[in-house]
Amino acid sequence: MSTYFPKAGEIARKWFVVDASGHALGRLASRVARILMGKENPKYTPFLDTGDHVVIINAEKVRMSGMKAESKVYQHYTGYPGGLRTEAFRKRFARKPELVIEDAVARMLPKSKLGRQMKSKLKVYRGEKHPHQAQKPQALALAK
Secondary structure (H helix, E strand, C coil): CCCCCCCHHHHHCCCCEEECCCCCCCHHHHHHHHHHHCCCCCCCCCCEEECCCEEEEHHHCCEEECCCCHCCCEEEEECCCCCEEEEHHHHHHHHHHHHHCCCHHHHHCCCCCCHHHCCEEEECCCCCCCHHHHCEEEEECCCC
8 A cells, every 4th residue: 555645736725814913923933834834734744835824914913922022133144245134133023023923934944945835825914904815714713
């Protein structure tokens, strides 16, 4: 008997809406990463993208515990000499809170073409409104 692998046409993707208000950033990101990878699906296969779409609303209401909000620093290197760029969490969160959540989730996904494909199914919005009503997303309640 051979191992069953889902075909591309057999993967039915659902849409979920997650309200981020009051949730801790890391716990929210880890739960969303599992849904994007498809680990919540019975047809999960590690080398296939079997995950669902996730829409996160109220990104500006996510919280960080302890002193992490003051001490966390985002860094990236431009590729040029002296091109190390740093930005404090508070500054990035005030400027674009969607980017903070996208970074947290992306760093929990695989670092490959498959991970980038999974990341494309994540949509994050600052406020209550989102343009994905046509997909009829289901509300997903996460434990706080």
